[in-house]
Amino acid sequence: MFQMKSVEMVHWDFWQRLSVPLDAQIVTIIGPNGSGKTTLLDAMRTLLAIKCSGKRDYKRYVRNNREAFAFLRGVVDNPRRLSGGLYPTPFFPIVSETVTLLCRIRKQGGDWVRHYAILEGDVSLEEAEGRAQWLGVQEYRRQLEVAGLTSAVAEVLALEQGDTDKLTEYSPRQLLDLVFQVFGDKDVLDNYQRARDEQKATELELEALTRQEEALEARAETMRARANRYVEWRQLAERIELIRDQALPVLSHLDARAGFASLWQGYRSQLRALRVAEKEHGDSLDLVQKLLQAEQSAAEAREAAETQRQHLQDQFVALKAEVAAVQGQLKERDRLQALAGKQYGEDAGALAQKLAALRADSEAVRDALRAMKQQRSEMSQHVEALEIGRGRAPDEVRQFRAALDEANIRHCMLSEIVEVLDAGWQGAVEALLRPYRHVVLLERAEDRRAAWQLAERLRYRHFLVHEREQAPKARPGSVLEVLRFSAAAPDWLYRQLGQVTRVENVAAAEQVDGDWITREGYFRERRGARHIGVAPHEYAFGEGARQSRLLALRESLRQLNQQVLAHEERLVALSAEAAALAEYLGGMDAIAALDARSEEFAALAQQLLGLQEAVARLGGQLAEAQQEKSAADQRYSDARLAHDRVCQREQDGLAQLAALRGQVDGSRRQVRRLLLELREGAARLPDGALAPARVEALLDEYDSAADARHQLNYLQERLQSGDWETDETVLSLKDKLLDDLAQLAREHQRRQQEVDRASALTGDARAAYINKLRATVRAYGQNVRRLGELAGIGVEVELPQLENDDAVLAQAGLALRFNFDQKGMMGMNDGEASGGQQVMKSLILLIALMMDEANPSGFVFIDEPFAHLDIFNIDRVAGFLKATEAQYLITTPNTHNINIFAPSELTLATRKKRPGEVWAPPILQTRRRVDGRSEHAEGER
Secondary structure, eight states, X not given: XXXXXXXXXXXXXXXXXXXXXXXSSEEEEEOOTTSSHHHHHHHHHHHTTOOOSTTOOHHHHHHHTTOSEXXXXXXXXXXXXXXXXXXXXXXXXXXXXXXXXXXXXXXXXXXXXXXXXXXXSOOOHHHHHXXXXXXXXXXXXXXXHHTTOOHHHHHHHXXXXXXXXXXXXXXXXXXXXXXXXXXXXXXXXXXXXXXXXXXXXXXXXXXXXXXXXXXXXXXXXXXXXXXXXXXXXXXXXXXXXXXXXXXXXXXXXXXXXXXXXXXXXXXXXXXXHHHHHHHHHHHHHHHHHHHHHHHHHXXXXXXXXXXXXXXXXXXXXXXXXXXXXXXXXXXXXXXXXHHHTSOOOOOHHHHHHHHHHHHHHHHHHHHHHHHHHHHHHHHHHHHHHHHTTOOOOOXXXXXXXXXXXXXXXXEEEHHHHEEESOGXXXXXXXXXXXXXXXXXXXXXXXXXXXXXXXXXXXXXXXXXXXXXXXXXXXXXXXXXXXXXXXXXXXXXXXXXXXXXEEXXXXXXXXXXXXXXXXXXXXXXXXTEEEEOOOOGGGOOSHHHHHHHHXXXXXXXXXXXXXXXXXXXXXXXXXHHHHHHHHHHHTTOOHHHHHHHXXXXXXXXXXXXXXXXXXXXXXXXXXXXXXXXXXXXXXXXXXXXXXXXXXXXXXXXXXXXXXHHHHHHHHHHHHHHHHHHHHHHHHHHSOTTTTOHHHHHXXXXXXXXXXXXXXXXXXXXXXXXXXXXXXXXHHHHXXXXXXXXXXXXXXXXXXXXXXXXXXXXXXXXHHHXXXXXXXXXXXXXXXXXXXXXXXXXXXXXEEOOOOOSOHHHHHXXXXXXXXXXXXXXXXXSSSSOSOHHHHHHHHHHHHHHHHXXXXXXXXXXXXXXXXXXXXXXXXXXXXXXXXXXXXXXXXXXXXXXXXXXXXXXSEEEEOOOOOTTOSSOOOOEEEEOOOBTTBOOOOOOO
16 A cells, blocks of 8 residues: 655645645644644545545535635655566556645535546646546545555544544454455455345346246237137138038038928828818718708708697697587586485585685686796797797896897807717716806907996896907817817816816726716716706707707696696686586576486587597697607707718818918928029039039038038137137237247346356355455454564454355454453453553554555554553553554644654644634644754744
C-alpha cells in the first residue's frame, strides 16, 4: 500500500489555500478543540474517497468558505512491491516514485459534485487542471483498491474520534471477515459467494425455465388436444359429407327399390283383397235383397194372419155376444123355473134388501168392467205403438222429453240406440241396463246446462249425458260383444259392459276372474253375486225387447178380454136376477110367464145349441189363427233381425270395402310416386354409383339407408354438441409449440450442464482456495503475535477451522486473547482490560492488518489514541508505533503530556480562526531533526 507525502487544500472549510507535508512515519496533529484537526483528517479522507467522520460530509466543508469550487491535492508514494507480479507498483501502469491524487469539488445543477484524477509524479494544482482525466467516485475507488486501499482499510481509516478501540468490540466472526477483507481474501470469498449466488440464481432461473418448460409443455399438450379435436372435427365433417353425399343417396336408392318391391307386392295383395271384398259385398247385397224380400213377405204374412185373426176374433166376439144374449134369455127361463118351483110367502123386506144388494153388485161389476175396458184400451194403444216400432215410456220420461223438445234440445234415449245381436242374451243385457233404460243422451254438449236446469225443475231421476264416444272394439266373451250401438254412447257404459263376462251358468263361471252374468241374469260383481233378471214384458232395449213386450202385452190383452167377458156375463146375470126379483116383487106370476113363453124358451135352447157349436168351431179357428199370427210375428221378427244383421254386416263390409279402396288408391299413388322418385334418384346418382362392387362395399359397411342415416344423425349430433376446433391454424401452432418446447428442452439441458460444470469448478476452486485462507489467517496471527512482542504483550491466537463448506465458513471466527503484565489471558472485549489496554489491543489488531511482507507500507489515521492512557502507557504506545513500519497520522489535544510528542517526527499544530477574519490561520509545522543530541524545530506555513 502507498503512504502520504503531502496534502494541499484549496477552499476547504476555512482554509483558503494550504499545503501540509506528511512525509514522516509518525505525524502528530495537535491543537485545541475546534482548531481543525478532524477537518484535516476529513480532507485526506475525502481525497481518498472515504466517508468523513461522524455525521459530516465533504459538502459541509466546501459550503463554509462560500466559494464555488474546492480542490484537494495529495502526493503519495508509489513503491515497488517486493513480489513484483503483474502489478509491480500500487498505481500501475504508473511506475514513478510519486503519484498525485486530485479531487475537484464544484457546484453543478445546484449541488456539490466530486471528480477525481490520478496523475504521474508530483504535479502542481495549476498544471494538473490541464492534464487531469477526471474520474467518477466509483472508478476512483476501484483504482485505489487496486493500489491497496481496500474497503476494509477504508472503514478503519474512517474510525471516528475516540473510537480507536472499536476493533476490540468485533466478534470473532467480524474480525475474521475484516482480516479477509484487508488481505484481499474477502473479495475472493465474495466472488466465490457471488458465484454461488449466481449459481443459485441460475438454478432459480433453471427452475423458472423448468416451470416455463412445464407451462409450455402444458400449452403444447393443450394445443395438441386442440389439434386432435380439429383433426377429429375434420374427419367427422369428411365422414358426414361422405355419408350424406355418397353413401346415403345410393343406400336410399337401394332401400327405395326394395321398398318399391315390397310396396308392389303389398299393392297386389291389397288389389286381390279388394276384388274379394267386392265379390263378398256383392253377395252381401244380394243377401240383403233376399232378406228384405223375406222380411216384406213375413210382414205381409203377419198382416194377413192378423187380418184373419181379427176377422175370426170379431166373428167369435159377435157369436159370443149372441150366445150370451141367448143364454141371458134362457136364464130368464131358468129364473122363472126357479121361481115357479118356490113357495111364495117370503118376507118382502128381505127380498128388497136382496134386490138392493144385487143392484150394488151390478154397479161394482159395472165399474170394474169400465176400468178393465180402459186398461184394455191403453194396452191396445201400447200394442199398436209397439207394432209400429215405438214403446210407451213412463209419464215422467214423456214429460221431460217433451220439455227438451220444447226447448229445442236435441236428444235421444239410450234404449233407442242399443240393439242386441244375440236374442239369447237379451235377458242378461236387460238386467245390466235396467238402471239406464231412461238415460237421456244429448246431441250437443253446449245444451247440457239448459238440460240440467230442466231436469232440476222436473226432478228427473235419470242421467243426462253429453260426453259420448264411439263404441270401442269389444273384448271377446264380454256383454259388449253382443251389442251394437247405432250412435255414440257414454264411455263409462262401454267400460262397464266390457268388463262383464258372459257365462252359460254358475258352474261355467268358476274359471272367470272378474264380473260375470248368466243368460237368466244371475250377476256377480265385486260386492257379491245376486239375481237381477227382468221380466220379458219389461224389456226395453232393441228389437228383441220390443217383440218380447209385444207378446207379453198381447197375452195380457187376451187375458184381460177373458176377464171382461166374464165380468159382462156376471153383470148380465146380476142384472137379470135383479130384474126378476123386481118382477117378483111386482107380483108377476112365474108359472104363467113360463107357460106363456115355453115355445120361445124352446127355440132359444135350440138356438143356443147351434150357437155353442159355432162358438166352439170359431174358437178353434181363432186359436189356430192366433197361433198362426204368433208364428208370423216370430217369422217377421227373425226376418227383420236377420235383415238388420246382414245390413250391419253389409255396412261393415261397405266400410271395409271403402277402406280397401282407399288403401289401394293410396298404394297406387305411392307406387307411382315411388317409381318416379326411383327414376329421378337414379338419374341424380353419379356414374358408377350403382356398380356392383361399390354397392357391395356399401352394404358391407351399412345395413341399410336407415343405418347410414342413423350414423349420419349420430355424427351430426356429435359434431353439433362437441367442443371442436375449426381453425386450421391450430396445426401450425401445435408444430411451433412443439418446436419451441424442443428448443427450450435443449436449452434447459445445456444450461443445466453449464450450471453443474460451473458448480463443480467453483467448489473445486474454493476448496483449493481454503489453503490460501488458512495462510492468511496464520500470517495475521503471526503479525499479531509479533506486534504483541514489540509491545510486551502476550498474544494467543485461536485459528479457525476452515473447510470447503458454507456452514463451516459462515460459523468460522478468529478468537484472540491478550496477557498484559503477566496477569493472565483476557479476551478482546470481556470487560477485564483497562482503557489503555483496550487501546493497545485495538492498535495491535489495526496495525497487524497493515503488515504485509509483500507490501509493508501503508498509513493509518488514529484520532486521539492517547485519550485514555496514562504517561507510562503513552510512552509504551509511542514505542510500539515507532517499532512498526506503517505511517501514522495521530491527532491529540494540546492538553496532553508532552510525552505524546516523543514518537512524532512531524508535528502539525492547528489554530482556530480569529474573530472577524475570513480565513483560518495556516497550520504550524514542527519537524524533528536528529543531529547529535540537538533537536531543531521550525514552523512553516
